[in-house]
Amino acid sequence: MTLQYQVPDMTCGHCVKTITGAVTAAVPGATVEADVASHRVTVSGTNDHTAVEAAIRDAGYSPITA
Numbered sequence: 032m033t034l035q036y037q038v039p040d041m042t043c044g045h046c047v048k049t050i051t052g053a054v055t056a057a058v059p060g061a062t063v064e065a066d067v068a069s070h071r072v073t074v075s076g077t078n079d080h081t082a083v084e085a086a087i088r089d090a091g092y093s094p095i096t097a
């Protein structure tokens with residue numbers, strides 16, 4: 032199971048680190064892949080969409096379910 036998001040305001044390596052850290056801290060077992068160029072965040076190891084989306088939002092970003 033993977034969850035996919037578009038995060039338009041993820042624009043640099045710092046954003047990637049922030050989002051990756053926030054999701055892995057909030058959701059046990061989650062693995063995050065984030066691509067700045069496509070603004071795509073792929074989360075595997077969990078199907079807890081609500082928790083993942085909340086973690087990205089709480090980190091200050093605006094995920095769109097992709």
Ligand SMILES: [Cu+2]
Binds near residue numbers: 046
């Ligand atoms: Cu950034």
